[in-house]
Amino acid sequence: MALTLLSTTLYLVLTLSPSLLSSASQETNFLDQKPTAYEILGDYNFPKGLLPKGVVGYSLDITTGRFSAFLNGSCSFSLEGSYQLRYKSSVSGYISKGKLSRLEGVSVKVFFMWVDIIEVLRNGDDLEFSVGIAGAGFPIDNFEECPQCGCGLKCGGDKRKVSKIRSNPFVSSS
Incomplete structure (x- = not known):
């Protein structure tokens, strides 16, 4: 049971991390844009x-x-x-x-x-x-x-x- 919970958590972290990092990166880029x-x-x-x-x-x-x-x-x-x-x-x-x-x-x-x-x-x-x-x-x-x-x-x-x-x-x- 603990192994199943751990592997499910690991799976969720690995699949959701790229999209979370991508949206956080886009927000940072938007905030860091230098005015013209x-x-x-x-x-x-x-x-x-x-x-x-x-x-x-x-x-x-x-x-x-x-x-x-x-x-x-x-x-x-x-x-x-x-x-x-x-x-x-x-x-x-x-x-x-x-x-x-x-x-x-x-x-x-x-x-x-x-x-x-x-x-x-x-x-x-x-x-x-x-x-x-x-x-x-x-x-x-x-x-x-x-x-x-x-x-x-x-x-x-x-x-x-x-x-x-x-x-x-x-x-x-x-």
Whole structure:
């Protein structure tokens, strides 16, 4: 009788263990999933469209705010047919609620030269971009969607436009 009870218990443990371990493993994987770089932007009160589609990874030191986002390669596109943006394969800086500072890896073409965007501030429903001595502001709604390398927001017939709130952005100091 004891042998039968022992063998039945052993049989149940051996047949149920893999399914129990499998479901426990799935729960652990679900809980351990790292948020995306786009979700991290949202955690700091920024829209996901500050980064182009195709971010393959990122790092974030939550104690210092130091972050890096990684693309498959460099990326460039135009918005409105006039703003040309360029992202290096690695974009880095410091992030805090409503502020991206000491940015590296993102530039905008102003007249005939490329200048680095060094800071982005959230000011209510606007984002203010600084290139140092000059800046420009845009409604946050313009950044709800992520631009795509090569075609920006006008990919596949999408006619969405980015609206300006200043007539001469990046020309005079704010």
